[in-house]
Amino acid sequence: MPGRDRGEPDAARLHARLIKSGRTAAGSRFLCNRLISLYSRSPATISDALRLFHRLPSPNASSWTSIISALSGNPPSAAALFVSMLRRPSTPTQSSVSALLKILSSTPSNFPLGLQLHSLSLKLSLSSLPFSGSSLIGFYCRQCLPGDALKVFDEISRPDEVCFSAIIVGLAQNHRPANALSLLRDMRAGGLSSTMHSLSGALRAAAETAALEQTRIIHAHTFAAGLDLNPYVGTALVDAYGKAGLSQDALRIFDELSGCGGANLVTWNAALSAHAQHGDALSAKHLFDEMLELGLAPDEYTILALLTAYGNAGLVEETQSLLDAMGDLHAVEPALEHYSCLLGAMVRAGKLEEAERLALTMPIEPDAAVWRTLLSGCMNLRDADIGRTAACRLLELDPEDDSAYVMLANIYSAAGRKEETARLRKAMRERRVKKEGGRSWVEVMGAVHFFAAGDRRHVRTPEIYGKLEELVTEATKLGYDGEGEERVWQHSERLAVAFGLLSGGGAAEGRPLRVVKNLRICGDCHEFFKFLSRVVEKEIVVRDANRYHKFQEGACSCKDFW
Secondary structure (H helix, E strand, O other), X not given: OOOOOXXXXXXXXXXXXXXXXXXXXXXXXXXXXXXXXXXXXXXXXXXXXXHHHHOOOOOOHHHHHXXXXXXXXXXXXXXXXXXXXXXXXXOOOXXXXXHHHHHHOOOHHHHHHHHHHHHHHHHOOOOOOHHHHHHHHHHHHHOOOHHHHHHHHHHOOOOOHHHHHHHHHHHHHOOOXXXXXXXXXXXXXXOOOOOHHHHHHHHHHHXXXXXXXXXXXXXXXXXXXXXXXXXXXXXXXXXXXXXXXXHHHHHHHHHHHHHOOOOOHHHHHHHHHHHHOOOOHHHHHHHHHHXXXXXXXXXXXXXXXXXXXXXXXXXXXXXXXXXXXXXXXXXXXXXXXXXXXXXXXXXXXXXXXXXXXXXXXXOOOOOHHXXXXXXXXXHHHOOHHHHXXXXXXXXXXXXXXXXXXXXXXXXXXXXXXXXXXXXHHHHHHHOOOOOOOOEEEEEEOOEEEEEEOOOOOOOOHHHHHHHHHHHHHHHHHOOOOOOOOOOHHHOHHHHHHHHHHHOHHHOOXXXXXXXEEOOOOOHHHHHHHXXXXXXXXXXXXXXXXXXXXXXXOOEEOOOOOO
């Protein structure tokens, strides 16, 4: 048949052979179940699968599982068949429950049916078994309910590698990195073998928190597990090292994967993103050209990575050219994210009027992120007029966005417009808009330590604040002017850096101190870290919500624009 995999049996021919042999459907139930599975692989032959199933005089559990799986694109029909199964002598098995759970996971509207299926699996004592239990974990994780997935996992009597892989991946996808990494440790302590899914999931968790030491530990384990060249694990390693700020390590792994033929398009995109985060446009362009020479067709993520590299470098012309050509040259239609990169490049280059014009005229309705980027540029360049427009547009889309109030208030304050600053802060109080709290974390000896602004919960709080006061004093001697900014001295990133320096930063001699922050680093802290890099004679790397900052010898890699 045209388009059919040569190694795949032809369902119609096998079916014809079965009919010619004169064997009854009941006597060849195994073959019929196999035929149902084969027919279900193509939407065009689903009706044949259903017709064959309905001709079975007494379908067994495997028959029901096969036909339910065949209706993966039609959840209501699959659920209706499962209900029919409950009315027959056939008792649901782990396989049939898992098949329906997988189908119901596709859309949130199927959630109530999934809860009923969970209830049934509890009554039948199936939820505590590994196969159906792992499907329940996947169901809850895809419904963005990681807490419920953890409860299911804890109730599984003897979780196997599949169960651990399901919960690790699910937690990583639902932004629960600490739980995911902890469960990988439990999995290894229990003597279970790591899988490509458990390792790639754990690496995704490490990437979210830029936990470099955790990434290195998992990387070392991939060799013992024999998965160091697995495409899924290797791609996750490229992504984790890139997000930890080590683009060279990411590229080294990428080269190893490419050398053994294990690099796919996702791997190339991860390598491009590693360059993009640092605004290394030249390296990103070279990698992109190499990709095209090999005949790989870029997708929207490939183009986005290259546009991000251009945008972070402030290359307006290059960003505009690629955006204009991506549809014709690469058959990728520009989306909002692609236009946002051009706006970001304009903002970084100081072309605020052009950026505002783009936001108002782009063919796709700009979202809150677009106006937030423009507002951030206005704060850096102290442009109150465009800043007011951007803030108003941002608040129209999200009236609870604290960043709009805070950044516009900072613009007014820097311009000496005290009345407008006070009026804005009053409006913020009246509308009960709370500023999102800053959180930073630093990894020391493989453990991640979290800090909030003004945090005093750490067991070494007196030492941390003592160290911070000492650092401020030394930075002031070199010209840092933080007088009158005592509140800023307690920002979370400063506490994390002070603790990291106090504890050796978890890094060997010569390695930089690395800190991650959930928000944009403030201007005063940015200035302080430049002086601090001279005080401690050490590179300090801070990854904030916008980009990486490498502070070294009194300067930052972002060139004071972020």
